[in-house]
Amino acid sequence: MPKAPAISSGDYPASDPENPDDPWYDGVGKYGSFELKAADSDVTKYWFGINTDPTAANTITTSQGAARITKMLPAKEGLNFVTAKAFDQAGNGSEVRTYQFRVKAGQPERSMWSLDEAAGAATAASTTPARTVRLHGGAALGAEGKKGTGLHFDGTTGYADSDLTVVDTSDSFSVEAWVRMDQTPTTTAIIAAQPGNYSPGFELYYSQAYDRWVFNQYTSDAPGASIARVMAGTPGDAKVGEWAHLIGVYDGDAKQLRLYVNGKQAGATAYTTAWDARRGLQLGAGIYSGVHKSFFPGTIDDLRIFDRAVGAAEAGRLYQDQPLTSGRPARAVFPLDEGADAKETVGRAAEQPLTPHGGADLGASGIAGNSLRLNGSTGYAATDLPVLDTSRSYSVSAWVKPAEGATSGNRTVLSQSGTYYSPFYLSYEAAANTWSLRTSLEDVEAGNIRDQRVQANQPARTGEWTHLMAVYDADVQQIRLYVNGQLQGSAAAPRTWEAQGPLQVGRAIWTGQYVDQFQGDIDDVRAFDRPVADNEVRQIFQRRPLVKARWTFESASGSPLVTPDASASGNAMTLSGGAQIDSGWVDGGVTLDGVDDYGVTSKAPVDTSASFTVSAWVQAAAVPQKGVVLLSMPGTAQSALTVRYEPSATPDTDPGRWRIAMASADSAEASVQQVDNGKFFSATDWTHVAVAYDGFAKRLSLYVNGELEETACPDSNGDGAADDTDCTDRFSWADDVLAFKATQPMQLGRARTGTSTWGQYWPGTVSDLWAFQGALSNAQIEQLAVGWPGMPTEVPGDD
Numbered sequence: 001m002p003k004a005p006a007i008s009s010g011d012y013p014a015s016d017p018e019n020p021d022d023p024w025y026d027g028v029g030k031y032g033s034f035e036l037k038a039a040d041s042d043v044t045k046y047w048f049g050i051n052t053d054p055t056a057a058n059t060i061t062t063s064q065g066a067a068r069i070t071k072m073l074p075a076k077e078g079l080n081f082v083t084a085k086a087f088d089q090a091g092n093g094s095e096v097r098t099y100q101f102r103v104k105a106g107q108p109e110r111s112m113w114s115l116d117e118a119a120g121a122a123t124a125a126s127t128t129p130a131r132t133v134r135l136h137g138g139a140a141l142g143a144e145g146k147k148g149t150g151l152h153f154d155g156t157t158g159y160a161d162s163d164l165t166v167v168d169t170s171d172s173f174s175v176e177a178w179v180r181m182d183q184t185p186t187t188t189a190i191i192a193a194q195p196g197n198y199s200p201g202f203e204l205y206y207s208q209a210y211d212r213w214v215f216n217q218y219t220s221d222a223p224g225a226s227i228a229r230v231m232a233g234t235p236g237d238a239k240v241g242e243w244a245h246l247i248g249v250y251d252g253d254a255k256q257l258r259l260y261v262n263g264k265q266a267g268a269t270a271y272t273t274a275w276d277a278r279r280g281l282q283l284g285a286g287i288y289s290g291v292h293k294s295f296f297p298g299t300i301d302d303l304r305i306f307d308r309a310v311g312a313a314e315a316g317r318l319y320q321d322q323p324l325t326s327g328r329p330a331r332a333v334f335p336l337d338e339g340a341d342a343k344e345t346v347g348r349a350a351e352q353p354l355t356p357h358g359g360a361d362l363g364a365s366g367i368a369g370n371s372l373r374l375n376g377s378t379g380y381a382a383t384d385l386p387v388l389d390t391s392r393s394y395s396v397s398a399w400v401k402p403a404e405g406a407t408s409g410n411r412t413v414l415s416q417s418g419t420y421y422s423p424f425y426l427s428y429e430a431a432a433n434t435w436s437l438r439t440s441l442e443d444v445e446a447g448n449i450r451d452q453r454v455q456a457n458q459p460a461r462t463g464e465w466t467h468l469m470a471v472y473d474a475d476v477q478q479i480r481l482y483v484n485g486q487l488q489g490s491a492a493a494p495r496t497w498e499a500q501g502p503l504q505v506g507r508a509i510w511t512g513q514y515v516d517q518f519q520g521d522i523d524d525v526r527a528f529d530r531p532v533a534d535n536e537v538r539q540i541f542q543r544r545p546l547v548k549a550r551w552t553f554e555s556a557s558g559s560p561l562v563t564p565d566a567s568a569s570g571n572a573m574t575l576s577g578g579a580q581i582d583s584g585w586v587d588g589g590v591t592l593d594g595v596d597d598y599g600v601t602s603k604a605p606v607d608t609s610a611s612f613t614v615s616a617w618v619q620a621a622a623v624p625q626k627g628v629v630l631l632s633m634p635g636t637a638q639s640a641l642t643v644r645y646e647p648s649a650t651p652d653t654d655p656g657r658w659r660i661a662m663a664s665a666d667s668a669e670a671s672v673q674q675v676d677n678g679k680f681f682s683a684t685d686w687t688h689v690a691v692a693y694d695g696f697a698k699r700l701s702l703y704v705n706g707e708l709e710e711t712a713c714p715d716s717n718g719d720g721a722a723d724d725t726d727c728t729d730r731f732s733w734a735d736d737v738l739a740f741k742a743t744q745p746m747q748l749g750r751a752r753t754g755t756s757t758w759g760q761y762w763p764g765t766v767s768d769l770w771a772f773q774g775a776l777s778n779a780q781i782e783q784l785a786v787g788w789p790g791m792p793t794e795v796p797g798d799d
Contacts, residue, residue: 002065003039005046005086007099010197010221011278015079015100024078026165026278028106029530031071031475034099038065038086047093048084050074054096071475074103075533106536107164110331111352111387112526113505116370119363123353124372124381131332131347133162139284142340145301146178146243147321151283151336151345155185155297159285160345166305166332169194169201169217170276171392172252174310176318176330180243181206181298189296190286191246192303194277196221200286201277204248205294211235213266215248215259219273228273230257232266245319250274251309258309263319265312303334303347307389307529326500328386331529354381354505354525365568366523367399367465367544368795372505376406376519380506387527390416390423390472391498395532397469397540398426398505399523404463406519407433413468413518414525415508417501418443422508424479426470427516433459435488437470437481441495445511452495454481456488462520467541472496473531484610484774485541486695487534503527538694545613545774549605550793552768554588556581563590563599566793573599573748584767585617585686586787592749594621594628594763599748605771608633608640608662608693609741613772615690615703615784620683620764623651629760630689631769632751633742635666640742642751643691644760645683646676655682660691660702664738677704677732686767688785693739694775701733706785708732708778746771 008014011032016022036046043065047054050072060068065086074080080103086094108129115124135141138154151160167173179191189206199218207214216229230248238244247260250271258268283303286294304318307328314324329350338345356362359375372381388394396414409430415422421440429436435456460466469482472493480490501509505525506518524544532540549571556563561575575581577596582589590599606612618630624647633641642661648654657676664670680687690703701708709732713722722729748769749762770784772795783796 001092002043002086002088002094004095004097005039005043005084006037007034007082007084007097008037009034009099009101012074012080012101012103013197015102022102023163024102024104026107026163027104028074028077028536029528029533030106031073033069033071034082035067035069036060036084037067038062040086040088041065042088043086044089045087046084047087048082050082051076051080052083054083054085073475073531073533075535077103077105104164106533107528107530110527110529111349112524113354114369115362115366115372115523115525117362118370119361121362123355124362126352126354128349131162131164131166132344133160133281133283133334133347134344135160135342140340141336141338141342141345143299145299145336146180147302148335148337150178150299150301152299153284153296155182155189155295158295159292160283161280161287163280165194165278166281167194167307168276169250170274172250172307172309174247174249174306174308175202175204175215176245176247176304176306176310177204178243178245178301179298181238181240181296183297184208184240185297188286188294190282190284190294191296191300193282193286195279195282195287196275196277197279198223199225199277201275202248202250203286204246206238206296207231212237213244213246213259213261215257217250217257217271217274221275221277228257228269228271230259230267230269232259232261237261237266247310247315247318249309253309260310260312260315263316265315301336303336304330305332307331324385326385328389352383352385352387352503354383356381360506364521366521367546368524371399371521371523373521374506374518376403376411376517378517380504380514380517382504383502385502386416386500387503388416388529389498391474391496392529393472393474393531395469395471395528395530396424396426396526397467398525399465399467399544400518400520401465402428402460402462402520406462410516411518412504412506412508412516413522414470415504416499417504417509418497418499419501420445420512421510422504423497423499424470424472425508425516426468427508428460428518429455435460435466435468435481435483437479439472439479439493439496443497443499452479452491452493454479454489454491456481456483458483458488465546467544469532469537469540471531475531482537485538487537541774545772545776545795547770547793547795548773549601549771550769552587553581553584553590553766569605571602571605573601575599579749582765584765585619586768586791587789589765589767590748591765592762594624594761596761598750598758598761601745603745604633604742605746606773607741609695609739610773611693611695611775613690613692613774613776613781614641614643614770615688615781616769617686617688617767617787618764619686620645622763623647623656623683624763627760628762629749629751630762630766631749632747634744634747634752635663635740635742637668638663638666638670638672639751640666640740641691643689644751647683654678655680658689658702658704660700662693662700662737662739664740666740666743671738673700673734673737675700675702675732675734676730677702677709678730679707679709679732680704688787690776690781690784692775692781693737695739698737699733699735700737703732703781703785706782
């Protein structure tokens, strides 16, 4: 039997649990190379897995035990692991080797547009998350800069750093900065660098040995790697006390390094072994074997990093402080204008506002705040410049609400323009009445998009908000489409190209003409220059659950009494049998007598076959002596959801259980999944109960007072059986739960007990009842469980 293979990775070094500062590496959505190396010469293949056991589905063949490299994509933040086993010629398998490593959250959006501007706004602003760089030693902001203020380094201890990389140095990029030296350095003086494990991916610096500005890249990330450098042909271009404008460029197409000084090309040199440096960003010094050296004595200002090669004409424009009129703007801009007392500086991607045109109007009601409304014929919004390099990995997403009845013709939500075609079309397709992602093969008049297409496996719904995400994963040459956080399908995409036109919201280009104008509302547009992982898609979707209904029970009128829905849905609840508005834990409440009182909504507030959350504050008038129902959502033969209280046989020591039940189908033969939670003191106390169903993960969770119950019975011998046979594990969630869509309104305080009979009436008061389409996070449910009066009718924050 062979020995377990060794596993190593330069992209994701192994975790060291003994190290209290065990580093996390960049990041989710970023592939890493992992080497599998046998200890025996007769090994012929490896099995591997990521965050799971190795399987035959993941097989790499080898010869004589030679090492093999495979690329894998960490899909979650935190501790991840790779497993591998080796097999010899006889088919004998080794033990499993496990390699653990820590992964940071994924790179932030390239750009996003909340579209929350008021009606009449001429543009919609773009925003991007901050890239924070921390100051150390003799580094200080607030110094006199070329434009405003700058970042000054003392030349002996001062530097600034971030552990988040800015660009992939294996592909084209450019680094621009204004710099001024206080004195002639006695050693190399680093302005900016992006480190690898052993070597920097790039360095922009002053060379004391050559007495000039230099831009370099190392030929590999290995000890002793040689340097490819570009600089002016003669010394003396660096003057103490004078501002210099520098741009270092790696042109991946030309396989060339270039350096521009004060708007003019100073030199160029061939470079053919580019690699990706993934260890953050350094300013004012380099880092070598963990030690900072080569400190810069002077000031840096207006640092910009592009994920493309800047050309000669553009270098001249940047030197003259003129805007660029083509190509993607900077991926990170550090103005360095913070005050003198700041201990960190912040960079963001260059702003790219969207401009509405034709029948496009900001200020419509959105999924959250406002949105962009398009008329379906002339309306669209666009940036001035391209946002994404569509020849590399990317992802785009948006919330969309097609106008009622807008089912004729194709309607494009997002695209980016080429000359004749768009490289991607995130669209509604009328023929199938569904959403699709299409990608084109090339940007020529005879272009063809037929063989790169994914359709959703569910119909599009007009008049409702839907979340769409399109992903192009260049490493595996695949496109993926997600609807409401769920993967709809994938397709091979072996060919792609880079579009040089702007991002289009609400239309696309086809054979050189703009077509497929969207009719309806679009909100919360996001663009990533990386593949977004499955669980990230779900998280993005869950960032924006929809408030579908809320009943505060502060008022009721009419006969029978009707209490309003505080949300925009207008789903009023009719109170029957003598139910009365009363005081509650949050704002008002409704009191039910446990005999025949109940409430019924105008319509089903949520689709129970998809992700949803329902929560309420409840208090029993007395401890019920039998099972009673807080709420139910009936179908014809089964209730899709029932929330009930089950008393204990020993009420003096056991408060009983809150229980949820979900049926897999609306039939008498359907399976019913039950989940209990007993983490409360008494049914007569005010208690917060929340049900969350994640339709993507098929997980059903029951929270009581903001908490899940998690009690595992001791199993000292590890045989899978509890030491105490009377002990039962208690977990208030279940996986692999199937659901169906309730077809009838929600019932408050009762459940169907027969074809036309009802029972199990709730005896007590209900307060602040919410219904969300989308599964709230733990943090959001905790906020609802605080129960503060006057809470706005909106999705709670996720922090």
